[in-house]
Amino acid sequence: MTSLPESLVGKTVAVLGGTGPQGRGLARRFAAAGLPVVIGSRSAERAAEAASALVEAVGGTVTGADNAGAAEAGDVVVVAVPWDGHGELLKELAPVLAGKVVVDCVNPLGFDKQGAYALPVEEGSAAQQAQGILTESTVVGAFHNVSAVKLEDPEVASVDTDVLVLGDVRAATDLVQDLAGTIPGVRGVYGGRLRNAHQVEALTANLISVNRRYQAHAGVRVTDI
Amino acid sequence: MTSLPESLVGKTVAVLGGTGPQGRGLARRFAAAGLPVVIGSRSAERAAEAASALVEAVGGTVTGADNAGAAEAGDVVVVAVPWDGHGELLKELAPVLAGKVVVDCVNPLGFDKQGAYALPVEEGSAAQQAQGILTESTVVGAFHNVSAVKLEDPEVASVDTDVLVLGDVRAATDLVQDLAGTIPGVRGVYGGRLRNAHQVEALTANLISVNRRYQAHAGVRVTDI
Numbered sequence: 033m034t035s036l037p038e039s040l041v042g043k044t045v046a047v048l049g050g051t052g053p054q055g056r057g058l059a060r061r062f063a064a065a066g067l068p069v070v071i072g073s074r075s076a077e078r079a080a081e082a083a084s085a086l087v088e089a090v091g092g093t094v095t096g097a098d099n100a101g102a103a104e105a106g107d108v109v110v111v112a113v114p115w116d117g118h119g120e121l122l123k124e125l126a127p128v129l130a131g132k133v134v135v136d137c138v139n140p141l142g143f144d145k146q147g148a149y150a151l152p153v154e155e156g157s158a159a160q161q162a163q164g165i166l167t168e169s170t171v172v173g174a175f176h177n178v179s180a181v182k183l184e185d186p187e188v189a190s191v192d193t194d195v196l197v198l199g200d201v202r203a204a205t206d207l208v209q210d211l212a213g214t215i216p217g218v219r220g221v222y223g224g225r226l227r228n229a230h231q232v233e234a235l236t237a238n239l240i241s242v243n244r245r246y247q248a249h250a251g252v253r254v255t256d257i
Numbered sequence: 258m259t260s261l262p263e264s265l266v267g268k269t270v271a272v273l274g275g276t277g278p279q280g281r282g283l284a285r286r287f288a289a290a291g292l293p294v295v296i297g298s299r300s301a302e303r304a305a306e307a308a309s310a311l312v313e314a315v316g317g318t319v320t321g322a323d324n325a326g327a328a329e330a331g332d333v334v335v336v337a338v339p340w341d342g343h344g345e346l347l348k349e350l351a352p353v354l355a356g357k358v359v360v361d362c363v364n365p366l367g368f369d370k371q372g373a374y375a376l377p378v379e380e381g382s383a384a385q386q387a388q389g390i391l392t393e394s395t396v397v398g399a400f401h402n403v404s405a406v407k408l409e410d411p412e413v414a415s416v417d418t419d420v421l422v423l424g425d426v427r428a429a430t431d432l433v434q435d436l437a438g439t440i441p442g443v444r445g446v447y448g449g450r451l452r453n454a455h456q457v458e459a460l461t462a463n464l465i466s467v468n469r470r471y472q473a474h475a476g477v478r479v480t481d482i
Contacts, residue, residue, distance in 0.1 A: 149452050179481075192480040196463065224466030227374050232463060234456035238421065239479075241449030246482040254467055255417040255476040256404075 036066055037210040045211070046106025048072040048099045048121070049113035051082045054137060057183025058110060058175060061191075063092035065214035070095050072102025089186065104128045108135060108211065110175070111162065115140040115151070118158055122165045130168035133204045135211070136229075137175040138162075139236040147241055150234035157230035159198060172208045173198035173229040174220070176236055179249035183215075190216045193251025196223030196232050221254050261291055262435040270436070271331025273297040273324045273346070274338035276307045279362060282408025283335060283400060286416075288317035290439035295320050297327025314411065329353045333360060333436065335400070336387065340365040340376070343383060347390045355393035358429045360436070361454075362400040363387075364461040372466055375459035382455035384423060397433045398423035398454040399445070402461055404474035408440075415442030418476025422447055423454045446479050 045062050049055040050071030063069045063086055071086070071094060073079035079096030086094045095105075103109050103125045109132055113121055118138050122129070138158040140151040155161040159173035174197045182191045195212035197220050199205040209220030223232060235252070242250040270287050274280040275296030288294045288311055296311070296319060298304035304321030311319045320330075328334050328350045334357055338346055343363050347354070363383040365376040380386040384398035399422045407416045420437035422445050424430040434445030448457060460477070467475040 146450060146452075149450075150456060182481075198463075221467065222470045224463045225371060225374075227371075228459070228462050228466065231375060231456035231459035234453070235460060237453050238423075238449045238457060241453065242446065242479055242482060245447045248481040250482055251480040253478040253480055254464075255478055256407075256473040257467060257471040257475055 036214065039207050039210045040067060040214070043107040044068040044070060044105060046070045046072055046102040046109045048102055048109065048111050050102070051078050052112060052114070053180035053184065054175070055110070055112035056082060057180045058112060058137070059094065060086055060090055061183055061215040063094045064090040066092060067214065068093040070097055070102045070105040072097055072099040074099060076101065100125060100128060106132065108133050108207065110135045110137060112137045115158060119161055119165060122162055126166055126168070129166050132169050133207055134162060134166055134169045134171045135175065135208055136162045136171055136173050139176055139233045141237055147244060148237040150237050153230065156227065157233050159226050159229035159233070163226055170201045170204040171199065171226065172204050173226060173232065174208045174212060176233050177239055177252050178218070179251060181249045182251070191218050191251070192253070193217070194219045194221045194253050196221055196252070198223050198226055198229045198232060200226050221257065261439065264432050264435045265292060265439070268332040269293040269295060269330055271295045271297055271327040271334045273327055273334065273336050275327070276303050277337060277339070278405035278409065279400070280335070280337035281307060282405045283337060283362070284319065285311055285315055286408055286440040288319045289315040291317065292439065293318040295322055295327045295330040297322055297324040299324060301326065325350060325353060331357065333358050333432065335360045335362060337362045340383060344386055344390060347387055351391050351393070354391050357394050358432055359387060359391055359394045359396050360400065360433055361387045361396055361398050364401055364458045366462055372469060373462040375462050378455065381452065382458050384451050384454035384458070388451055395426045395429040396424065396451065397429050398451060398457065399433045399437060401458050402464055402477050403443070404476060406474045407476070416440055416476070417442055417478070419444045419446045419478050421457050421477070423449055423451055423457060425451050446482065
């Protein structure tokens with residue numbers, strides 16, 4: 033465990049949808065980095081089970097709660113829930129998320145025989161939908177393209193990918209870049225404003241095509257920076 | 258100059274919009290790789306001038322023509338024209354492009370004080386618009402995210418980026434992956450079907466944000482493949 037960046041010292045990270053593959057993977061890496069983590073799930077019981085499993089695997093301070101409890105407990109709240117139900121959950125949690133940095137990782141994708149494809153989103157992107165609902169929070173888009181398989185694999189010491197961080201408030205994108213950087217191998221890279229989040233969410237469909245063609249768990253690196 | 262992949266031996270590459278920065282940069286690298294290149298432009302005269310300048314700079318076989326003449330001359334036709342006018346040009350050229358592989362590099366972007374953003378495209382993407390018009394051609398999307406500055410810089414021996422290649426016909430995407438691979442440093446990576454082209458086109462807006470923030474000419478690498 034290396035020392036945390038100053039911006040994250042004393043901060044608790046909540047991961048809503050923390051019992052799904054992406055949420056579990058992120059929670060694992062944040063806990064391993066020494067951040068106190070609260071796993072949120074629809075079922076507080078499943079969240080508590082996932083938290084125990086993580087403590088056993090990587091140590092650290094990990095607890096479980098229902099999504100509302102996790103949202104309340106987190107200073108930074110990562111939203112890693114399925115696209116289906118995303119808006120409804122955030123509407124419910126808007127009061128407890130007020131004043132917080134909310135990190136949306138959700139990829140609105142459809143699947144058919146030809147693979148994955150981007151779903152149209154009325155607000156432009158999941159991140160923009162979140163910001164439209166959470167008017168008192170600062171929404172940042174990030175962690176869209178990170179392989180859950182790599183995050184969860186205890187054999188993967190270093191995850192070879194950048195995380196594009198999207199948002200309109202510099203202090204919040206800086207914080208989330210720091211958060212990404214707590215995962216070994218990962219670099220948080222500013223990737224533009226929230227209005228440009230759609231394509232980063234949708235790019236996950238392309239990475240799924242890459243994974244299928246090349247039998248890989250692809251990530252993305254930005255060059256020349 | 259290394260030897261060309263078999264798929265490209267004897268093939269002439271036309272670059273429509275070959276006097277713009279992206280087209281000029283691609284033409285330069287293809288010519289340097291030993292491919293016969295025809296630069297297309299609205300003005301045959303400016304195309305001829307650009308061709309002469311390229312021959313002087315990198316040698317090879319480069320000629321100029323108006324866009325229709327170039328489309329006719331090319332076995333593989335790269336479309337690097339501005340988004341504004343893209344559909345109209347392709348409608349005009351559809352008969353001469355029949356039976357050919359058409360490589361669309363066009364990024365439908367808008368610009369304002371906050372930088373670049375993706376424009377909505379009725380057909381989904383520039384590449385899908387092209388395929389909708391060019392019903393007798395095989396459209397492949399590629400070269401969206403390659404820095405024109407890097408392509409054009411004679412000091413840049415190797416361009417540190419992958420090119421995501423999108424299309425529905427394997428032989429055509431394989432060919433365009435080979436074409437991308439003629440540029441030193443570049444790897445052509447299959448990136449999914451044409452229906453997933455939009456986000457790769459739009460990602461250029463994010464790279465413009467990256468370039469501004471980091472003072473860079475960013476590219477993208479796919480990891481784990």
